[in-house]
Amino acid sequence: MAPSFVTNGGVAPVKTTPFVGRLASVYSDVQTSRIDHALPVPSVLRSPFKIVDGPSSSAAGNPDEIAKLFPNLFGQPSSMLVPNGVDSIGSDQKPKIGVVLSGGQAPGGHNVICGIFDYLQERAPGSTLYGFRGGPAGIMKGKYVELTADYIYPYRNQGGFDMICSGRDKIETPEQFKQAEETAAKLDLDGLVVIGGDDSNTNACLLAENFRSKNLKTRVIGCPKTIDGDLKCKEVPTSFGFDTACKIYAEMIGNVMIDARSTGKYYHFVRLMGRAASHITLECALQTHPNITIIGEEVAAKKLTLKNVTDYMVDVICKRAELGYNYGVILIPEGLIDFIPEVQQLIAELNEILAHDVVDENGLWKKKLTDQSLKLFEFLPQAIQEQLMLERDPHGNVQVAKIETEKMLIQMVETELEKRNQEGSYKANFKGQSHFFGYEGRCGLPTNFDASYCYALGYGAGALLHSGKTGLISSVGNLCAPVEEWTVGGTALTSMMDVERRHGKFKPVIKKAMVELDGAPFKKFASLREEWAIKNCYISPGPIQFVGPASNAVNHTLLLELGAQA
């Protein structure tokens, strides 16, 4: 294939030449069809607009401390793009803008960059866009590429972060801030867009404050990225990538459900990505109606033990066996173990023992565990016990992340069912199958929603920078309406912040948005889960469609949180 036009989000096509960055790439039919897809965009982006400020803002918590930490930025108003007779923004002549991807992949990242690029092309003549390579390290080391129409063309509406790649470094120390200043000065940067999660956006705000405090011209705008869906607030209704990732996982879960029902003999334990919050698991449950879903935040709030979780599963499995159903689907969030207080306690004790004591083969070391931790340790399957003792990270700590929670739960359920079998309360034959859906969802082709959402985030970020704004996060709203009616603007990053005390100092943080047990998505799930447990209400969402009536559906979490779905 040799496509030769850019769609520019439905605006005038621009002549280009074949791939540069994805040089060796041959594209599949679907990839090709997406590149030249005429993306719907908010109508405000298609006409001349100006930027209007709202009232001054506060902080998510401890405003006095946030004000001290961000003396130059605290209190900034939110901004909104509104149609205007003529474009009234443009503080820079020939602006130079940088963009960086930070942290884990999320579908749509490329479109944010395309949105920034198109803004600059269309409304800031003579501008330059630099892409920092490999995440924030690219800023510190001055590793960048100039992004041209030709260069970005093959990434339009495509998954992945490979246009400039990402990284997990942070700009934290005074030396690192200095490096960033040097790069900004060297490239004569008027602005920088940081595409990342809660940490990266906190970092973006610190950088903005730093530049401002030194009277440097470089302004910084953040963009909300994470498939985990835990970076959001009233003005930033969702993070990009969540919609696509959940739909990819839900496709697989739906397929496994139909398989479970057809085969009639397996319980599928599906672990889903999302270490801190369980939004992905909750959304997938709302899309597919599994028999059992564990939400980490509920486990933590109710202070459930691993035995409680196991018993809940076993109770449902026994009830289903009575109804003749010896199959089912169970969703588990990747971070489940982190939500269980007793497990945290055990791990802390183990780390202490492993650091200071001899672990003897006869198990005398176990006497150093507290009663509760010993009981839990003995309750764990042997393979997990061994994993806890053997696998450590470079600091010598137990590696919880390596525990395959779904396999652990299968073993614990098996053990408990054997007991019930001996007691006569369970007579069927339990067979567990384990799955982990993670990497498959981070780099899929973005859904129509994520493609448009990201493009608008990027286009808006370009406008905010160009108008002289700094320390804002790009925010696109009214997301349950048709794309044309979406709002585009920016929200003060300081308004999303609170402080945490670390090493005797206050540190600013954007708190992760956890699943709220009194929020609409969880309440809907909680009202239906008993029916889902016993009856088979499986829904199979099927593969993401890019054309046709099924292609524009928005995820349940967003609809419910915005009150657009009962």
Added chain:
Amino acid sequence: MAPSFVTNGGVAPVKTTPFVGRLASVYSDVQTSRIDHALPVPSVLRSPFKIVDGPSSSAAGNPDEIAKLFPNLFGQPSSMLVPNGVDSIGSDQKPKIGVVLSGGQAPGGHNVICGIFDYLQERAPGSTLYGFRGGPAGIMKGKYVELTADYIYPYRNQGGFDMICSGRDKIETPEQFKQAEETAAKLDLDGLVVIGGDDSNTNACLLAENFRSKNLKTRVIGCPKTIDGDLKCKEVPTSFGFDTACKIYAEMIGNVMIDARSTGKYYHFVRLMGRAASHITLECALQTHPNITIIGEEVAAKKLTLKNVTDYMVDVICKRAELGYNYGVILIPEGLIDFIPEVQQLIAELNEILAHDVVDENGLWKKKLTDQSLKLFEFLPQAIQEQLMLERDPHGNVQVAKIETEKMLIQMVETELEKRNQEGSYKANFKGQSHFFGYEGRCGLPTNFDASYCYALGYGAGALLHSGKTGLISSVGNLCAPVEEWTVGGTALTSMMDVERRHGKFKPVIKKAMVELDGAPFKKFASLREEWAIKNCYISPGPIQFVGPASNAVNHTLLLELGAQA
């Protein structure tokens, strides 16, 4: 949703009422859009037709023995449906037909049944269709359901086998044949359609021979089903489900590839379903261009050892490291271990030792292993050694199927790379991620290809039975042309058979179609794999589309085998 019309494959819609079998089901948008999809069908099925026989057939091998085993059926000609002024078939008044699903799920099974049903509705007035529940056991136990328009409606173009479910029992012993005869007599069956793989179709032929030899009226027609793609011959170019399953796996592989390239630090080891043959792995490789692909048939033909396979991987990883690529994607067929002669030998020895000897902790038992097996055993990672010793099936045999080959290979590659690191020939940091794509692919919504292919297989099977044919497998050809031009007919099952000698007797078998090393798909792969290994030629097929230009592509294996692709 409450849809109220059946499309009948583009023919006149039939009024119906909401779901019965999938009673509690709510459908996703995509599921709903598929139910009422106007399916393209071969044009011969839209007009009156007659059935024309070809020349008499032989067998795939040992025709004399096959002739002895099938005295009534051997030599039957192939049949073809050809347009005719009026429908000239219909040997039964108000025919009664049964259908059964046998073995593992494959996308499209429901459409085979819909095709049979629509044939009977349209061309055999007063007919009845029975669905035997839970596979061949349903025939033996007389467990069935009458399939009505209302009952089958919600399954049109849907994945899964849950309309009547499947099973792995076989009708083998004289008693079991007797039971089948009794059910056929009780239901006054004129015909039976057996939807299954190589074993099930062999079984169908034995049943057909048995009924014919006893002058019973029940005729039997087979249908080629298996995602593994290993049931095919000249007249049966592919088995249904292969197309959909490969596209689902390829979607996930493509996503993981973009992730690998974006992250730049993981080698993803992807094990793919397909125990006997490596067609799925080969097809997925052709769709996605991974860095390394292991084809079981090649490993067997070249008598490669596990060490050879590991070295091949490590060589590519080292070469890529020199080029600065410390990431990649590696495809492995589920059945890899079964293809390695030395592993088979080790397992045989272990089974013998475990059955008769004491396995002492000091490892003295290992002296009973041959030198070669001992060497291999010591080469295996400890976790695999333990798995081989501990996990046994009910007969006490080592369970090869439980070995997670992808994890084993990661460990072996790690060990080898450490060696090379110490030697100075590898300096990078290797991180493996393991995946198994299996259950996700068996019950997906069938692609447009599988949906039409299955419908035509079923419609054709109905016509063959109605015209008095028995012992044929439904066969649809000319598959690279538009659906309208496909041919529909039947092929003598005996013509696909050879014999195997078991327990001193000849047993008829339809030999599994393995990946042929001089076949077009493997040759194309082999000509490109060196480039794929070093360069990054990844293709991301994206999610299966049901609408638009990307929705009707046929898989590479089929196109290459039919000579429609270079």
